[in-house]
Amino acid sequence: MSRRAKLVILGGSAAGPSAAARAKRVNPDLEVAMFEQGRFISYGS
Amino acid sequence: MQDIDVKTEHRVTKIDPKGKRIEVVNLANSQTQWFSYDRLIIATGARSRRLNIPGSNAKNIFTLKDLQDGLRIKNYIDEKRPGQVAILGGGFIGLEMCEAFRLRNLETFLFCRRDLPAGNLEKEISEKILKALQENGVHFITYQEPAAFRLDSNGEVTSLETNQTHFPADMILMAVGVIPNVEIANEAGAELGKTGAIRTDMAQRTNLADIYTAGDCCEVFNLVSQDWVHTPLGDIANKQGRTAGENAAGGNATFSGVVGSAAFKVFELEVAFTGLGMQMARQYGFDADSQVIEAESKVGYMPGSKQMLIKLIFDRQSGRLLGAQMAGKEGVARRINALAVALHQKMTVDEISRLDFAYAPPFSAPFDPILIAAEQASRKVQRS
Numbered sequence: 001m002s003r004r005a006k007l008v009i010l011g012g013s014a015a016g017p018s019a020a021a022r023a024k025r026v027n028p029d030l031e032v033a034m035f036e037q038g039r040f041i042s043y044g045s
Numbered sequence: 046m047q048d049i050d051v052k053t054e055h056r057v058t059k060i061d062p063k064g065k066r067i068e069v070v071n072l073a074n075s076q077t078q079w080f081s082y083d084r085l086i087i088a089t090g091a092r093s094r095r096l097n098i099p100g101s102n103a104k105n106i107f108t109l110k111d112l113q114d115g116l117r118i119k120n121y122i123d124e125k126r127p128g129q130v131a132i133l134g135g136g137f138i139g140l141e142m143c144e145a146f147r148l149r150n151l152e153t154f155l156f157c158r159r160d161l162p163a164g165n166l167e168k169e170i171s172e173k174i175l176k177a178l179q180e181n182g183v184h185f186i187t188y189q190e191p192a193a194f195r196l197d198s199n200g201e202v203t204s205l206e207t208n209q210t211h212f213p214a215d216m217i218l219m220a221v222g223v224i225p226n227v228e229i230a231n232e233a234g235a236e237l238g239k240t241g242a243i244r245t246d247m248a249q250r251t252n253l254a255d256i257y258t259a260g261d262c263c264e265v266f267n268l269v270s271q272d273w274v275h276t277p278l279g280d281i282a283n284k285q286g287r288t289a290g291e292n293a294a295g296g297n298a299t300f301s302g303v304v305g306s307a308a309f310k311v312f313e314l315e316v317a318f319t320g321l322g323m324q325m326a327r328q329y330g331f332d333a334d335s336q337v338i339e340a341e342s343k344v345g346y347m348p349g350s351k352q353m354l355i356k357l358i359f360d361r362q363s364g365r366l367l368g369a370q371m372a373g374k375e376g377v378a379r380r381i382n383a384l385a386v387a388l389h390q391k392m393t394v395d396e397i398s399r400l401d402f403a404y405a406p407p408f409s410a411p412f413d414p415i416l417i418a419a420e421q422a423s424r425k426v427q428r429s
Binding site for chain 2 (some may be wrong): 008013023032039
């Protein structure tokens with residue numbers, strides 16, 4: 001079995017979580033990791 | 046979120062586009078690790094700009110960009126009970142915080158380099174904002190370039206010095222704009238646009254293979270000026286993020302751009318705008334003219350009807366709407382959306398003046414303020 005494709009997202013405020021959710025919806029097999037330097041995600045919207 | 050590996054307090058320090066990996070520092074234990082990727086989305090946002098003047102790193106100088114910044118300000122007010130706050134910068138953040146500080150009963154001073162707040166908006170709108178500030182006890186102080194902060198022995202600001210005088214302050218909010226976080230992207234070879242933000246296209250790609258970008262760190266296409274601009278706003282970030290996510294997952298989405306719409310509230314005053322202001326419209330080569338009207342938000346006999354000011358900016362030759370700005374205490378923020386649609390559709394002021402808007406006395410007069418403004422503007426359009 002081939003390994004799952006990996007999407008990495010830098011930033012967890014507005015664009016990052018939107019991108020992660022959409023990517024997962026388009027391709028549920030995608031491995032998605034999101035890195036955020038602060039303590040919170042989705043903190044601006 | 047489902048099956049998404051979220052790592053907070055992890056700072057990405059390097060992108061290796063050839064090796065398709067990123068270097069990440071875990072801020073909890075300072076350990077550095079490399080993570081590999083097949084596709085990467087750079088959504089590193091923007092950071093608050095800080096004035097680089099003596100004393101500007103004092104503990105009671107705040108910026109406001111995210112939840113942590115907001116909590117820091119709130120906790121400081123709760124603990125230290127400051128009496129006076131000085132806000133530097135008359136943009137949206139500074140203006141919205143005037144209201145927040147007044148609600149906490151702080152004596153509020155707004156320092157602005159221009160003679161009116163919201164200097165990027167039209168003068169007529171800025172004058173309404175100034176009036177709202179004054180009605181609510183905010184001290185607006187103009188043409189005071191801050192020179193330094195005077196600190197006490199605890200390293201806290203006690204006053205703000207300008208080139209003319211000095212003002213006592215128990216805390217400072219610096220609201221002087223944002224800088225896109227482009228450094229790690231740029232070091233990896235991602236091109237920047239003329240705005241200094243990451244260059245992208247309508248698929249949210251960068252110039253680097255398998256690397257996308259979205260949000261406050263990158264540019265966005267302005268459909269009115271047909272130019273790439275830096276407009277760091279949360280709604281745009283979400284739309285770009287959605288596009289980048291779809292494409293990075295193998296889809297084929299596009300985000301065609303914005304017309305430049307936004308709204309904010311200063312005490313009771315709603316301010317909303319879309320498209321270009323006069324100065325920008327002229328810079329982009331339009332033969333720009335404008336029309337200002339004031340009208341009631343509802344039929345005048347209805348309770349709660351309030352005056353609103355509308356300024357339309359349009360091309361004198363084609364009649365095409367180029368921008369609109371509004372201010373008033375009722376019915377403003379939602380109304381602007383009709384004009385945002387008009388900008389997307391490149392409508393003329395004459396076409397706008399004949400739109401079939403919903404009418405009932407609690408919502409507008411038979412001639413909606415937008416229709417009145419557009420009708421008056423259409424009389425200024427050259428007929429060939």
